[in-house]
Amino acid sequence: MNESSRDINIRKKIDAYLKGKLREDEVDALWEEIFKNPRYLEYLQTEVTVQSIVNDKRDSSSDKNSSGNNNSAAGPNILRDRRKWYTLAAAVILFTTFIYLFPKVSGDSVRGMAIKKIAITEIESPDVKRSAKQNIKDSDSLLNLGFDAAVSGDMGRAIKIFTNITEKYKNTTHSAEAYLNLGILFYNQENFDKAARSFNKAAELFKQNDALTEKAWFYLGNTYIMQNKYNSARKALKKTVKFKGKHQNVASALLEEMNDAN
């Protein structure tokens, strides 16, 4: 690959990175390129900054528009809203028909897009604030120990510790975090049956933390893809998208890919 096409390739990857369309391993590979060629950092900084300038501009103009709209008559807005709802309903019907008519997926391209390994940094550790003068609970310490074991590469010990938490602290947030962590470790060991059970349990137990619930559904979706269970994967990824969180873009891209692969 010559310098210029390599350059274009890296810039396209930077674009995909900022749109959240790269897998974890691709993000690492991109950063390695930036380490090798620090001039790409300049490009990344310009791109992120321009995005932020455009967002600021859009936000300030939408503020102005919304205050302007408050003064206008209600009638046309209702009509516009109705039209919007009809369009949305039509889109939903079309989408549902599409899914119903084409339920089978040719999996290679979809599996190619699914996560290969989940970064260890995604392991959950306790959320304790010293400033709040909370006592660190046993379950916090255990989660920390599990995190340490996973970060230092002792996966067997990490699995034992997280399993211990799920048994000792049933139906608590700590047990949900432990299930999520177990799911990540099993996923990386390609033990997808156990990963699916763990992510399912985590998604079921997280009740008040949207970011973690979204994460559990997202990884569950990926696990189902690796198991070729595409209908279940679709359900899990649709739930992910609903949270409009960190994994929304990748989940949408996976859903699109599943439709395209029909």
Place this chain on the structure above:
Amino acid sequence: MVSAVLEDDQPRMNKILRDLLPVVVSFLKGHMGASKEDAEDCAQQTILLTIDTIKSGKIRDPERIYYYVMTTSKNNYLKLVDSNKEYHFDQLPKDAFRNPKQIEKIIEKERKVILQECMEELNDSYREFIEYWFENPNSSTARVAKHFGITLNNAWTRKHRVLNMLNECYKKKNEI
């Protein structure tokens, strides 16, 4: 980098480290969610450790030295986060490592002000193009190309051209 350190080529080493340090800091801030101070501390530690490792002849594959720097900086930061848990929990972002907006931590205020001026100086068609691109981050490049009636390749070329213009403009204004 490995040969510069082993040959004790000071000017070359200084240039490499001057270029590398901001990359490590940006990586830790933008990718790992580190604060500015933590990122700067860890980046310095990483560079020192890397130089020591190279000098002691422990680098087996000089080709992957940048991968080594990246991984070492990541590990240094994880260790710091782990040790902070006991003493400085209040300083840890709740959603460290998973905040989609954390890449914005690499934005520098001064750069933003200058780039804003540079964007205003772009001609209308370039400004319209780049604003459309960033206003529709979820649109495919094909959709952007269709909107402007150009080919896919031309859409990429135009985006890179505009960003290069903005970069050059930033550099000029920053020098003044």
